[in-house]
Every structure is written in structure tokens, then in C-alpha cells.
Amino acid sequence: xxxxCKDTESARRPDSSVSANPSRDQSPYVSIYGSxxxxxxxxxxxxxxxITYPIAGVLRLYDVSNDPKEMYxxxxxxxxxxxxxxxxxxxxxxxxxxxxxxxxxxxxPQ
Numbered sequence: 001x002x003x004x005c006k007d008t009e010s011a012r013r014p015d016s017s018v019s020a021n022p023s024r025d026q027s028p029y030v031s032i033y034g035s036x037x038x039x040x041x042x043x044x045x046x047x048x049x050x051i052t053y054p055i056a057g058v059l060r061l062y063d064v065s066n067d068p069k070e071m072y073x074x075x076x077x078x079x080x081x082x083x084x085x086x087x088x089x090x091x092x093x094x095x096x097x098x099x100x101x102x103x104x105x106x107x108x109p110q
Contacts, residue, residue, distance in 0.1 A: 033094035038102055043091040050087040052107050059084065059107055075109075084109040 034042040042051040049070070051060040061075040061084055074080045088109055095102065 031090055031094070033091070033098060041091060041095065041100070041102065041104060043087055043094060045087070045090075048083065048087060050084070050091060052088075052091065052104055054102060054104055054107060057107065059088075059109065061087070081109060 030045065032044045034040070034044070039055060040051060040053055042049060044050075044064070047063060047065045049060075049062045049064050051062075052058070053060075059075045060070075060073050061080055062070040062072070063074060064070065075084060088104075088107070092104065094100075095104070
């Protein structure tokens with residue numbers, strides 16, 4: 001069963017409140033962290049999702065706003081590298097806050 005941690009520390013927008021059914025584009029969270037055993041870690045923002053597969057040594061990056069079915073992996077595109085670096089850093093920060101000690105350093109896009 002995946003575990004999720006919603007980044008609420010600085011996420012609440014001053015002009016919004018948490019709703020029982022927020023719209024997809026109006027999430028009150030900056031990011032959502034996901035983990036599944038030692039097989040997968042992910043971070044999702046309003047626009048992007050970064051998924052790591054540590055055992056397979058694979059990163060996947062999707063623009064979920066423009067590609068909601070996650071058909072086009074952007075991780076290999078040179079122009080995506082700055083975004084990969086940013087999201088990977090956010091993912092590692094979430095791991096620390098969740099006391100998740102799974103080492104993802106071999107997957108670092110830097």
C-alpha cells in the first residue's frame with residue numbers, strides 16, 4: 001500500500017481552503033510524495049510527476065497537465081534536466097521529512 005505525504009508546511013494558499021473535493025487545478029498542496037516498498041518513490045506537483053524506480057535505476061518524468069495518461073516520458077529530454085534536478089531535490093527533501101532512508105543518490109540527474 002503506498003504511503004503519501006502532502007506538503008502542507010508552506011502549501012496553503014492564502015486565498016484558498018482545503019476542500020473535501022478540490023478540483024485538479026486547485027490543489028492546496030505544493031507537492032504530494034508517494035512510496036511503495038523499496039521499488040518506487042514519486043513526487044507530484046500540479047503540473048509534473050517524477051517517478052523513481054531505484055532497483056531498476058530508472059527515472060520517469062511526466063507533464064500530467066498536458067499528458068494526463070502519462071504516455072510521454074520527458075526524463076530523457078535534455079531540456080528537462082533542470083526540471084529533473086529540481087523535482088529530484090524536492091523528492092529527497094520529502095524523503096528526509098518522512099524519515100525514508102531509501103538511497104536514491106544513484107539516480108540523481110546531476
